[in-house]
Amino acid sequence: MAKKKRKRKSIGKYILLIGAIVFLNLIGVSYGYWNDGLQLITSITTGRLDVRFARNPSVSIELPDVHLTPVVSWDGDRITIEGEVPSEHVNQWVTLNYSVENTGTIPVRLGGQIIQPQSSGYFNQTISLQELLQNSSEYSIQRSFNSPLELNVRQFNDD
Structure with a gap:
């Protein structure tokens, strides 16, 4: 039991x-x-992509009688190069010196250079005067011109 x-x-x-x-x-x-x-x-925050030209561009010119002035637009997205080029210098090259500021919160890769947030990258670009004149929106017989360079950026993801 x-x-x-x-x-x-x-x-x-x-x-x-x-x-x-x-x-x-x-x-x-x-x-x-x-x-x-x-x-x-x-809520999810991914960051902000904001890149603009700094306010201090310059053009290196080693040619007499060529006067070029780069001007940055108010929003920092465009450099407009204005000036006068005598016809004998049309096939020459000049160097545009400019810096790009990253005021966003994520790093930006521009021209092979990575610009961290809240810092700047410095660039030199050799430009053909002929190309500037062809891209000019305003062009006169005296070779005065107004030619814009735009800063187009987009977000990228590394794998």
């Missing part, structure tokens, strides 16, 4: 354990059904 008593106690423990598990599951399901108005409010 002692064996039967022991067996009954074991079965009773299993029934009690299974009943407790079922009861806890029912409580969880009923609470989930009762509280179906779950709201998750979150």
